[in-house]
Amino acid sequence: MNTIPEIDNDWMEEIQKASNDDLTLTKLIKKIREGWPKYLHHLEDDLKAYHKFKNELRTENGLILKGNQIVIPTKLRRNMIRKIHINRNRIEATIKLAKESLFWPGMNSQIKDIVQNCEICCKFADSQRKAPMQSHEIPIYPFKYVSLDVCYGYINQKSKRFW
Template identity: 35%
Template sequence: MLEIVYGLQKFNEYVYGKTVLVETDHKPLESLFKKPLSSAPPRLQRMMLKVQQHDLVVKYKAGKELYIADTLSRSTGSDPAEEHEEQYEVHVIENIPVSQEKVMLFRSETKKDPVLMKLKDTVLQGWPTNRKDLDSELTPYWNFRDEISIVDGLLLKGDRFITPEQLRPQMLKILHSSHLGQEKCTQRAKSTLFWPGIIIQLKDMIEQCNISNRYRNAQQKEPMIPHEIPNRPWQKVAADIMFFGNTRYLITVDYFSTFIEVNCLQDGKAATVINILKQHFARLGIPEEFISDN
């Protein structure tokens, strides 16, 4: 029997405590729900905040196969309960570690950048369905078009400023002003700024920096430290996730006997791993020590 639930309040009551499969014909949503909330554009963050209390599994399905949902999406009726729906505000710019002076500079330079103005018009008017119909200058932005939004005259990719071309050399110098290594500079860039090729340009700049090369940390050679062998089986157990092909496997090893348990994982969720480990512990006993890299 198919039960259709109308309104956000009734939906919350219906799915509370359940794992719900949501089928959508918007393929980018499938990948967006697997990423951190901050990587989504503000309009989608509001939607994701509303359903965050539920355990949703978003799966793509072609629109021609979503018969009932496609029909209901054309309904003009409204639910009175939704009139009192809680409003979710997403203040993106306030949470980005950038001074107001820099925000004003980005805003003014964005207006002068012809490529970003084309990008802005495309975001407002809607992206074409085919990549070939897109302006060649905007092709580098195609793969993450659903993450781009406009907030207070600024272009954002998730929670990162899309930097005008005139400011990019200056921003690279600021990112590497402390002469940090590639990893820390990359993390710093990923928290605030974006433009196509920023990571490659940043790495090239660091590799050519004499100061960074002079004080670069050399990898120290350390001998392997063996674990102490336990006194009995299943006293000390380790587990890790392994990929073979496109399939995940949970590997559980006993340190005393080197006995191995291998389990295929449907997904990488913690609940799935915990459920399998509980089955092992129920059969073989609870270990005194459990080792994992997470």
């Protein structure tokens, strides 16, 4: 059974090649295979960010995985964020999508920076404000209201719009 998330072969090869060219990731592969030092201060500075995830990291097919997430080499990170943000989702949605299959230390803050500075998102930000919360009267008894998305129902034999 293949445990690597669904990524097309071209991207997989590009990630493998970039991982082999990334000095930090080559050192990380060595630590995963040969073992981590007993003390954090014995670890190279560029690997310290990975130390707290050491028990979750493994290598497979030339890639480093953290659970089901692929560790992305430094040179591909910006491009990966752009690919994930192609639908112009908000910050939280972009981070959630990235966490499904990608990982690197500091990923959340990098995504936040790129999405906040996205030219297209900034241009249309005012038109995509969240709708204000609409409250309803407090029910007198349990299950007086049933929460659904847009739909119609019948209460006391009268058609009523719920939403």
